[in-house]
Amino acid sequence: MLELSLNQLAAGLSAKQFSCVELTQTFLDRIAALNPALNAFITVDRDGALVQAAAADAARAAGAVGPLAGIPIAHKDIFCTEGVLTTCGSKMLENFVSPYDATVVARLKAAGTVMLGKTNCDEFAMGSTNENSAYGVVKNPWDLSRVPGGSSGGSAAAVAARLAPAITGTDTGGSIRQPASLCGVTGLKPTYGAVSRWGMVAYASSLDQGGPFAKSAEDCALLLNAFAGFDEKDSTSAERETEDYTRLLAKVPADPAKPLAGVRLGVPKEYFGDGLAADVRAAIETAIVEMEKLGAVRVEVSLPQTELAIPAYYVIAPAEASSNLSRFDGVRYGHRAAQYKDLMEMYCKSRAQGFGREVQRRIMVGTYVLSHGYYDAYYLQALKLRRLIAQDFSAALAKCDVLLGPASPTTAWPIGQMADDPVQMYLADIYTVAINLAGLPAMSIPCGFGAGGLPVGLQMIGNYFDEARMLEIAHRFQQATDFHAKVPAL
Amino acid sequence: MSLTHDDVHRIARLARLELDDQEAAASLEKLNGIFGLIERMQAVDTAGVEPLYHPQALAQRLREDRATETDRRDAYQAVAPQAEDGLYLVPKVIE
Numbered sequence: 001m002l003e004l005s006l007n008q009l010a011a012g013l014s015a016k017q018f019s020c021v022e023l024t025q026t027f028l029d030r031i032a033a034l035n036p037a038l039n040a041f042i043t044v045d046r047d048g049a050l051v052q053a054a055a056a057d058a059a060r061a062a063g064a065v066g067p068l069a070g071i072p073i074a075h076k077d078i079f080c081t082e083g084v085l086t087t088c089g090s091k092m093l094e095n096f097v098s099p100y101d102a103t104v105v106a107r108l109k110a111a112g113t114v115m116l117g118k119t120n121c122d123e124f125a126m127g128s129t130n131e132n133s134a135y136g137v138v139k140n141p142w143d144l145s146r147v148p149g150g151s152s153g154g155s156a157a158a159v160a161a162r163l164a165p166a167i168t169g170t171d172t173g174g175s176i177r178q179p180a181s182l183c184g185v186t187g188l189k190p191t192y193g194a195v196s197r198w199g200m201v202a203y204a205s206s207l208d209q210g211g212p213f214a215k216s217a218e219d220c221a222l223l224l225n226a227f228a229g230f231d232e233k234d235s236t237s238a239e240r241e242t243e244d245y246t247r248l249l250a251k252v253p254a255d256p257a258k259p260l261a262g263v264r265l266g267v268p269k270e271y272f273g274d275g276l277a278a279d280v281r282a283a284i285e286t287a288i289v290e291m292e293k294l295g296a297v298r299v300e301v302s303l304p305q306t307e308l309a310i311p312a313y314y315v316i317a318p319a320e321a322s323s324n325l326s327r328f329d330g331v332r333y334g335h336r337a338a339q340y341k342d343l344m345e346m347y348c349k350s351r352a353q354g355f356g357r358e359v360q361r362r363i364m365v366g367t368y369v370l371s372h373g374y375y376d377a378y379y380l381q382a383l384k385l386r387r388l389i390a391q392d393f394s395a396a397l398a399k400c401d402v403l404l405g406p407a408s409p410t411t412a413w414p415i416g417q418m419a420d421d422p423v424q425m426y427l428a429d430i431y432t433v434a435i436n437l438a439g440l441p442a443m444s445i446p447c448g449f450g451a452g453g454l455p456v457g458l459q460m461i462g463n464y465f466d467e468a469r470m471l472e473i474a475h476r477f478q479q480a481t482d483f484h485a486k487v488p489a490l
Numbered sequence: 491m492s493l494t495h496d497d498v499h500r501i502a503r504l505a506r507l508e509l510d511d512q513e514a515a516a517s518l519e520k521l522n523g524i525f526g527l528i529e530r531m532q533a534v535d536t537a538g539v540e541p542l543y544h545p546q547a548l549a550q551r552l553r554e555d556r557a558t559e560t561d562r563r564d565a566y567q568a569v570a571p572q573a574e575d576g577l578y579l580v581p582k583v584i585e
Contacts, residue, residue, distance in 0.1 A: 042582050050538055090507065096569060096584060097569060097570075099562060099565040099566055099568070099569065112547075191547050192545040192546060193545075206543065207545075219521070228494070232551070232553070235550060235551065236546070237543075238546065239551070242532045289552075302569075304501075305534075307530075308530065308531060308533075310527065310536060311529075311530045311531045311533060312523065312526050314527065315528055315531070326506070329506070330571055331571070331578050331580055332566075332569075332570055332578060333569045333570060333571075334571075335571075337554020338570035340581065342580075342581050342582075343580055344506075345508075345583045346580070346581055347506040347510050348503075348506050348507060348508040351505075351506050351507050351508070352507050352508035352509065355507070360507055360517075361517065361520060361521065361524070363507065364498075364501045364502060364504045364505055364507070364517065364521060365521065365524055365525075365528075367501050367504050368493075368501050368504040368521075370527075371501070371504065377532075378528060378531075381531050381532070381536060381542055382531060382544075383535065383541030383542055383543060384536035384539040384540070384541050384543070385531055385534060386542040387539055387540055387541065388536070388539060389533070389541035390542055391503050392544070421521065422520055422524060423523045423524060423526070426524070426527060427527075437542075437545070438545060439544075439546060440545075484508060
């Protein structure tokens with residue numbers, strides 16, 4: 001059951017090869033066996049999952065159900081789940097049980113999925129290694145001494161270790177794509193506005209997007225069908241027709257040997273500069289050649305502002321974070337200090353005790369760049385660069401269908417290597433943050449292995465709302481290769 | 491640009507974060523490293539470029555003005571650190 005696709009799991013449930021309770025128990029047992037070493041889950045809702053599984057079995061017995069009915073899933077611990085702890089990886093919310101479900105959670109629930117639990121992440125999604133979680137670092141299933149990436153590291157590690165067939169994540173500057181790359185799974189960040197942010201605890205609101213982690217592009221498409229789409233509760237939700245993200249996957253190519261015939265692959269030269277590790281470069285180049293064999297055509301393109309996306313991002317994201325995280329004041333929810341002499345001291349102590357180091361740093365950077373006298377030099381300059389970055393992508397995507405490159409400059413690095421060096425950590429986000437600034441959809445798919453057998457992810461960047469096309473290209477690649485089917489020895 | 495010890499205390503105060511002198515010294519070093527990175531932006535001439543606040547040009551939607559939410563005060567206050575009789579409790583603000 002661990003290796004079956006979502007469609008195969010649904011078929012197995014329909015054919016009564018196994019019940020949803022048996023399927024759920026299988027994953028719960030695997031979590032019980034492996035999570036102590038991986039630390040991918042913060043909360044496992046064993047009892048709740050079995051109740052939902054029994055209900056899914058009853059619903060299946062009663063008649064027509066959707067394609068995800070009875071499929072066990074999990075959520076990044078940044079999505080609010082009614083009745084189940086939502087910590088955001090922070091001490092601030094160590095006792096927070098949300099009174100409502102996020103839209104993504106509610107929609108997956110309505111689709112009949114079974115929630116196994118909540119996955120570990122960097123505190124409030126701020127980090128690239130999962131070392132910023134108040135609940136301990138997640139271990140990379142391919143090498144337990146290495147990081148899984150971040151911030152959705154628990155989600156990526158759990159899918160890689162087959163603790164769940166599908167898990168949600170969020171991506172503000174690479175937090176789905178980079179851990180997907182480092183853990184060897186498929187992860188997709190949708191176009192800004194495609195997935196509701198309601199109930200997804202905000203980090204940087206003009207950048208945050210929720211998306212799926214799964215074993216394949218096909219599974220990601222099925223998940224998007226269940227939770228993407230317009231939501232009136234999110235003022236930035238895109239008002240679009242409901243779309244079927246799987247619609248291009250079943251298409252029969254005119255020439256079966258050339259399923260990617262006519263596809264133009266843009267290769268930005270800035271994504272293959274000096275900072276790219278040789279083993280990652282080799283795997284990416286081989287993947288592009290493989291796609292060319294499948295009929296695609298390579299086009300050289302340029303994204304001139306690539307390096308400046310990092311400073312622009314590390315102004316805009318902290319600015320928005322400093323504003324969003326002001327809601328944690330020890331009054332309505334979250335940690336309140338035990339002792340204080342007045343309201344001001346209550347705020348200052350509660351926040352200093354509740355937030356970890358990196359979150360406090362980003363709040364301070366954001367507060368500073370928005371403060372009087374510095375706004376124009378930092379915040380406004382970053383927003384102007386943001387326009388230049390978006391224009392770079394528009395120009396590049398006018399010449400091709402998708403852009404290809406790495407999601408991370410290296411494979412997974414050792415735990416502790418950059419833990420105390422924020423600038424080095426930020427620089428590792430070079431291939432992901434620009435996409436969020438522009439609001440484009442992008443995904444990472446497994447495309448090979450580097451030194452030490454560590455996975456390498458191929459990042460594919462599409463045009464606005466062109467997820468179905470990206471998923472089709474990824475699906476064709478996965479039909480021709482088996483990198484996505486490789487599992488770590490655990 | 492380089493921040494001073496006083497700057498760090500001022501920013502922490504604005505951000506409502508308690509910071510002792512030892513933490514401020516550690517933060518100062520890290521923040522100066524981060525601002526060293528951020529300074530790289532100044533290399534680009536952005537004269538005449540319109541700032542991009544948001545990835546999609548969105549007009550705020552309007553909806554009919556009607557009550558859509560039910561009263562769930564108790565559920566919302568159940569997660570508050572201190573609430574009583576439907577009120578959130580905080581230290582005395584006005585003497």
